[in-house]
Amino acid sequence: MKRVLIIKMSSMGDVLHALPAITEAVQHLPELQFDWVVEKGFEQIPSWHPSVDKVVVASTRAWRKNWWSSRAERKAFVDDLTSRKYDLVIDAQGLMKSAWIAHLAEGPVSGFSFLSVREQLAAFLYKKRYNVPSGHAVKRLRALLSLSLDYTLGDQTNDYGIDLDGANFECVEPAPKTLLFLHGTTWASKHWPESNWIDLTELAGKSGYTVWLPWWSEEEHQRCLRIAASNDAAIVLPRGDLNSMRNHISAVDAVVAVDTGLGHMAAALSVPCLSIYGATDSTRTGTWGMNQQHLRARYNCSPCLARECNLLSETVLRPPCYESCSVDDVWRVLSKMLCLKH
Incomplete structure (x- = not known):
């Protein structure tokens, strides 16, 4: 099994936009197993995808506000982050904070090129960089994963892979209409x-x-x-x-x-x-x-x-x-x- 860590931390829409790329990657490479670093408050979303094994929760917003008092929490996060070795770490956020987290993880890091990353300094921390054209966020993330994992990008996909039969799903009965x-x-x-x-x-x-x-x-x-x-x-x-x-x-x-x-x-x-x-x-x-x-x-x-x-x-x-x-x-x-x- 090939273990990959994806870093897509926020916001809610951005985290959801990464799900079709995960679905497509697993369709091409069934042996893949993903872990995911996400900002606190959005950690339930990655768990909805059956190909995501472990969710590592970061609280960077709270840490910035309480830097000294959060030292123990930050250390616990790094310990959790580095507890597994990865075949590949993909920074799908393209920011300095996400690139630094990717750099701390145990595995080679890939991400956007200097021309396509959101914060250019972030690309210095990647071992491999890929130029991804501008466009919708879902298309860009699908392209980044296909380049990082070396498979041919397929036709447009709308499959977010959400498991509606999972343990967290409870049917809500609406009124008619x-x-x-x-x-x-x-x-x-x-x-x-x-x-x-x-x-x-x-x-x-x-x-x-x-x-x-x-x-x-x-x-x-x-x-x-x-x-x-x-x-x-x-x-x-x-x-x-x-x-x-x-x-x-x-x-x-x-x-x-x-x-x-x-x-x-x-x-x-x-x-x-x-x-x-x-x-x-x-x-x-x-x-x-x-x-x-x-x-x-x-x-x-x-x-x-x-x-x-x-x-x-x-x-x-x-x-x-x-x-x-x-x-x-x-x-x-x-x-x-x-x-x-x-």
């Missing part, structure tokens, strides 16, 4: 206006749909409560972990999302998902898989890739690009997706 709205995201510029979510929930309710509203932070929880207060069709879900979110997403007819990691989870599960993109570029980091639709803002500065909209002012209270992604537009596309599903 159920949608899930993923309204929460990180950047302020990626938020679809709250009033739009309220209007969309109303349209869904009038069409006989129940709308599930998940939340992660207290800010998102309060938004859920405001959306639900306007319509009896909305149900605010209890806060859960990633396993719980996977189970709920698997149970619905369709998902509407902004650019958020949970939208990528819907794609990984082949659940129909309409994703709304304003500030970000769906051609590089959009949801990837079966039954995915992208509604892109039609505005001269979109995608701006800025965390905060530079056009906001006392009179402009929300990113203007989302004016081109109206509630009617979303409902029209979503209705077509639901018709195809049924």
